[in-house]
Amino acid sequence: MANGDIELAGLVKRFDGTVAVDGVNLKVPDGAYCCFLGPSGCGKTTILRMIAGHEEPTAGEILIGGQNVVGLPATERRTAMMFQSYALFPHLSVRDNVGFALRVRGQSKTQRNKAADEMLEKVRLSALADRLPGQLSGGQQQRVALARAAITEPRVLLLDEPLSALDEQLRLEMRTELRHMQRELGITFIHVTHTQLEAIALADTVVVMEQGKIRQAGPAREVYGSPRDRYVAEFIGGQNVLSGKVERVNGASVEVRAPDHGGIFVPLPAQRKLNDGETVDLAVRRDHIRLLRPGGDGLPPGTNSVGARIDAVEYQGSFVKVMLDVAHVPGFVVYVPEKDFFADPFEVGDQALATWPADVSRLLASS
CATH class of the missing domain: 3.40.50.300 (P-loop containing nucleotide triphosphate hydrolases)
Known part of the structure; x- marks a missing residue:
C-alpha cells in the first residue's frame, strides 16, 4: 500500500x-x-x-x-x-x-x-x-x-x-x-x-x-x-503566564522582576541571550503550584512565590480549581489535588501564597 x-x-x-x-x-x-x-x-x-x-x-x-x-x-x-x-x-x-x-x-x-x-x-x-x-x-x-x-x-x-x-x-x-x-x-x-x-x-x-x-x-x-x-501557553491552557523585566542573569538561571512581586527565578535555556531590563514572559503549570497560608514557615531555597487573594473555587473531582487575584497577572489559576485542598480549605477572599520550585518555570520565546 x-x-x-x-x-x-x-x-x-x-x-x-x-x-x-x-x-x-x-x-x-x-x-x-x-x-x-x-x-x-x-x-x-x-x-x-x-x-x-x-x-x-x-x-x-x-x-x-x-x-x-x-x-x-x-x-x-x-x-x-x-x-x-x-x-x-x-x-x-x-x-x-x-x-x-x-x-x-x-x-x-x-x-x-x-x-x-x-x-x-x-x-x-x-x-x-x-x-x-x-x-x-x-x-x-x-x-x-x-x-x-x-x-x-x-x-x-x-x-x-x-x-x-x-x-x-x-x-x-x-x-x-x-x-x-x-x-x-x-x-x-x-x-x-x-x-x-x-x-x-x-x-x-x-x-x-x-x-x-x-x-x-x-x-x-x-x-x-x-x-x-x-500564545501557545495561553491557548493550550494549563499554564500561568507572567511577564517581567530581567533583573539579573546568573549562569543557568535568570531572575525576573514582575510588577508588585519579588524576584522570580527561571532556568535559562541554552543559546538564549538576555539583557538586563529586557521584558520576558515565563510560564508555570497550574498543577505545579502549591497554595500556602501567608506568614508560615520560610520557603525552601529555590522556591518562587507570589501573593494572591482567593477569587473563586471550583471543585473538579480529582482536583480543585482555584482562581487567584494576582497583581498584574490576569487569569492566574492553581490546580490543587482534592486531598490537599480539603485538608485545609481556602475560602473566597482568603489571602494566599502561590509557590512553585524555580526549576519548573519555563522562559517563553518572544511572540
Missing part, C-alpha cells in the same frame, strides 16, 4: 486578497495521528480541504507518500474525508452506506457487501448492518461514517471537527473509538479541532495555529508541558 506520510511545503492560500494559510511547512509521518488546533479562522480547515483536493493552494506543495498531489483531483489522491454532519443516506442500510463508495466504483454487490461487513466488524457494528441510520445512536452513526470513509483504503483519513456535534460523555467515548480505529487501520489521520483537550488526548502530533501560521508543532506532551511562546 502506498505511503501515507504528508509534507506541506511553503503552503499558501489566499481568498480575494485575504491570506488564510501563510507559508505552512510541516511533515507528518505515515500512520501518525495529527491534530490541527486553533481558533475559528486560523486556517486549519483550509489546510484540510487543500490536502483533500477540495481547494487548490495559491502557492506551495502538498506531498502524500512523496508525490506532489497539487492539481490532482480529489478522487486520485487516495484520501477520504469524514465530515461533522456524517452525511449518511437515511434510506440506505448501514451496510449499504458503508459500501456506497465501492458501488460508485462499479464493484458487484457481493464484493461490496463482503468488504462492508469486514469493515463493520472492525468498528463493532456487525449486528446493526441491516438497520437504517435513523435507528442508530449518534456514536453509532459516527462509526458508520468512519467505516464508510475507511473502506476505500485511503492513505490519509481527514476528519473535520468530527466530535463537535456530540454531547460531553459521547465525545469522551468517541475519542477512544477514533484512537482505536486509527491504530486498527494503521493509516494517517489528520484531525481538525478547536478543542484543546481533544487534541492533547488523541494526537501523536499537535499543530497549534494562529492567523494562517503554525505557532508550534510537536508531540502532545511537549506542546502542553513546554509551550514555545505566550
